Amino acid sequence: MxxxxxxxxxxxxxxxxxxxxxxxxxxxxxxxxxxxxxxxxxxxxxxxxxxxxxxxxxxxxxxxxxxxxxxxxxxxxxxxxxxxxxxxxxxxxAHPVHLIEGAADVVTGLTDHPRILITKGDVLDQERKIALSGLAQHFDAIEIVQHKTPEAYAAVFARHGIAADRFLMVGNSVNSDILPVLQAGGHAALVPHALTWALEQGDDPDHTRFHRLERITDVPGLIERLGC
Incomplete structure (x- = not known):
């Protein structure tokens, strides 16, 4: 990747x-x-x-x-x-941002790869949480989109010169972080969360570029296995 x-x-x-x-x-x-x-x-x-x-x-x-x-x-x-x-x-x-265990270490540790945060929703609220997270400076790019569709990901790839087949998306939602990325030509790693909104749930796809992980701290190991 x-x-x-x-x-x-x-x-x-x-x-x-x-x-x-x-x-x-x-x-x-x-x-x-x-x-x-x-x-x-x-x-x-x-x-x-x-x-x-x-x-x-x-x-x-x-x-x-x-x-x-x-x-x-x-x-x-x-x-x-x-x-x-x-x-x-x-x-x-106004709620404080509570980082998921291991998330900061993974993001800050992947210094050999450009990292991009791709989130969706209300711009003001997302910007607030990104700022409070303390992680903003560790991303090479940040994108806040209204919907995560294959077209939205393709547009992000085009803006940043990202080759889809050399891109890995990490997220908890099959419908937002996995399926549209696969359709756009990228790799996708599902890190399930114990609580996931019904509209974000879906079945694991049968796809060679799909990867299911137990926790976010498994991401570096996946990248190594993919030979990146």
Whole structure:
């Protein structure tokens, strides 16, 4: 490999954990209006429908929580409850960055390869987390995209002069970090996270350029095995 790409959320630092905690608080807020399972199902459906409008990230999640709450309460939710939903989202936006164990050592240790961070979502929130992570200076390039599609990866490759067949993407999402990279001609390494949003899950592809790892600290060993 020449370039090594890294996903950010739930690959280098925790993300879904905070969404799950907020979602539990959201279910408590709507206690009496619907069951926790019904709330979770409706919120998931609302988020999925809203992706094209709001994109990925906490702000879209906040708006989807408000919409879900209004739907499930027949528009009778008190203003104070809506204010609390917004507060929960703001708390998420101000949350410290918790690096995943071993992530910093891997990123800082791969000095023989140019490294690129490729993340998606709200630009302001992603920039905040990148700055707080302390890892920004160890990347040769940083890309924040709205969607991780084969076309988006191809555009990143073109901007930085990356040969697709000499590129390895490391991430936790089959649908965002693996399948589109393979379609764009690159290698992809899945590092599963214990908590992965349903829309990011998928089956492991049967592909020679796909690699499944146990943890992020296995990345250097994979690069060595690939003869890079």
């Amino acid at each position: 020449e370039w090594i790409g890294f996903d950010a959320d739930d690959t280098l630092w925790e993300n879904e954990t905070f969404f799950r905690t907020t979602q539990a608080g959201f279910a408590e807020l709507l206690n009496g209006y619907a069951t926790p399972d019904r709330i979770a199902e409706h919120l998931y459906d609302t988020e999925r429908r809203n992706l094209d409008l709001y994109g990925y990230g906490i702000k879209g999640f906040m708006l989807s929580m408000v919409q879900t709450a209004l739907d499930l309460t027949d528009r009778q939710l008190p203003g104070a409850a809506i204010a609390r939903i917004l507060e929960m989202g703001q708390e998420m936006l």
